[in-house]
Amino acid sequence: MNELRIAHEDQRRLQAHLFPGDHDEHGAVLLAGRHRRGDGGMLLTVREMHLLGADEFPPGHHGYRQLAASALARLGNRAADENLALVTAHSHPGAGDRNALSPDDLAAHERVFPHLLDITGTGVVGGVAFGERSAAGELWAEDGTRGPLDQVRVIGANIDYLRSRSQVSDYPGEERFDRQLRLFGAAGQSRLRALHVAVLGAGGGGSILAEQLAHLGVGRLTIVDPDVVKTHNLSRIVGAQEGDARHARKKVEVAARNVRRIDPKIEVAAIVGDVAILDVARRLLDCDYMLLATDTHTARLVANAIAQSFLIPLVQIGAKVDANSGGGIEQIYTAVRPVFGRRGCLSCAGLIDPVALAHEAATSQERRNQNYLGDPEVIDPSVTTLNAAAAAGALNVFLMGTIGQAEEELGAHRITLTREGTSLELRVPHLQACRWCGEHTSSRYARADLSLLPLRASTPAWRPVR
Numbered sequence: 210m211n212e213l214r215i216a217h218e219d220q221r222r223l224q225a226h227l228f229p230g231d232h233d234e235h236g237a238v239l240l241a242g243r244h245r246r247g248d249g250g251m252l253l254t255v256r257e258m259h260l261l262g263a264d265e266f267p268p269g270h271h272g273y274r275q276l277a278a279s280a281l282a283r284l285g286n287r288a289a290d291e292n293l294a295l296v297t298a299h300s301h302p303g304a305g306d307r308n309a310l311s312p313d314d315l316a317a318h319e320r321v322f323p324h325l326l327d328i329t330g331t332g333v334v335g336g337v338a339f340g341e342r343s344a345a346g347e348l349w350a351e352d353g354t355r356g357p358l359d360q361v362r363v364i365g366a367n368i369d370y371l372r373s374r375s376q377v378s379d380y381p382g383e384e385r386f387d388r389q390l391r392l393f394g395a396a397g398q399s400r401l402r403a404l405h406v407a408v409l410g411a412g413g414g415g416s417i418l419a420e421q422l423a424h425l426g427v428g429r430l431t432i433v434d435p436d437v438v439k440t441h442n443l444s445r446i447v448g449a450q451e452g453d454a455r456h457a458r459k460k461v462e463v464a465a466r467n468v469r470r471i472d473p474k475i476e477v478a479a480i481v482g483d484v485a486i487l488d489v490a491r492r493l494l495d496c497d498y499m500l501l502a503t504d505t506h507t508a509r510l511v512a513n514a515i516a517q518s519f520l521i522p523l524v525q526i527g528a529k530v531d532a533n534s535g536g537g538i539e540q541i542y543t544a545v546r547p548v549f550g551r552r553g554c555l556s557c558a559g560l561i562d563p564v565a566l567a568h569e570a571a572t573s574q575e576r577r578n579q580n581y582l583g584d585p586e587v588i589d590p591s592v593t594t595l596n597a598a599a600a601a602g603a604l605n606v607f608l609m610g611t612i613g614q615a616e617e618e619l620g621a622h623r624i625t626l627t628r629e630g631t632s633l634e635l636r637v638p639h640l641q642a643c644r645w646c647g648e649h650t651s652s653r654y655a656r657a658d659l660s661l662l663p664l665r666a667s668t669p670a671w672r673p674v675r
Contacts, residue, residue, distance in 0.1 A: 345372075
């Protein structure tokens, strides 16, 4: 599948430019990162939008309007300098939920795209025509192949899809999902069945996420965790048994076993490994959604970097019991933190501590030698109900966005104070200088390039399990 991804805020600005209400055609150029998907298709992630005025999108001799040669040269060189793919975009006034490239559009591609491939040198160019609720396009590659742009995916609190025509669900429904079908219908259940979701961490929170995703009926799950079940985990890991602790069974094996018990139709990949390892991270790139249920700063750093670079929606969860020096409880809270494109970045939120990253990267002996902050290795208190509350919050963000029922406020970071029963909505700034979501040249935002992310070389310390 060939796909273009764009953040919701960018798509809103693009649509306002393309459809100002004058029933005329308008144009733009999108510069995008690119990644060859596991299915052989191309993923393009919009990093820059250049909205063209009438002087750069004038009436042409070969069709109604066309991009000026000066604009294509300027932005083609920009794409070459930034190593980004170039996608032309224009509006089809009057197109609603059905759309197609016109003969004039295709003729323009034949005239222009060979030159753009030469100018950009990035291996792929494309063109897309937007309707008000649709999109149709094609991609050309330097090897001479070309194919349709199958969809534009808009990443925000709601995950929207723009295609050449509205998809009619042929999902027959299953009796096991009867009550869900009454809520969001066959189309919603079909969307869930088509999704590939990654659960990062298979402990107390992650095991609940995996179990509930299985009950919802997602089609594919990738579960990542390096650790084994221990006796002190049994009160929190859903589906774990005493034999799992006795035999030091991997947490991902327990989670996968539980998913298959619930719904054998779900395709499960259980990966024993760390998300910061290159080969593990690579297996996440075809996911449609990520749920992060491990509280290390390294996992936050890497998951946030992947989410920003590849425009994959992410929700991070946490449950915390803060104790004072006397052993009394100061606060009990859960956290649900969605990350959508340049919105909700965990780095901008101050949730990735460089000192903690260095501590986590050190060996156990190095940490003992450093006497890190004067503190011993401490196992934090944890209770399954706190994990369940955080998991439910994240899954509601995921579900409402998937079926198109989310309000914008659902994309906010939230802390729930468990003893008080109150929730705090946190405003996350968008820092222009952020390495991951910033708008400066060296940021990794929408680059779709694993080599730019904070990953370790692959080692034998990871493996998929059946």
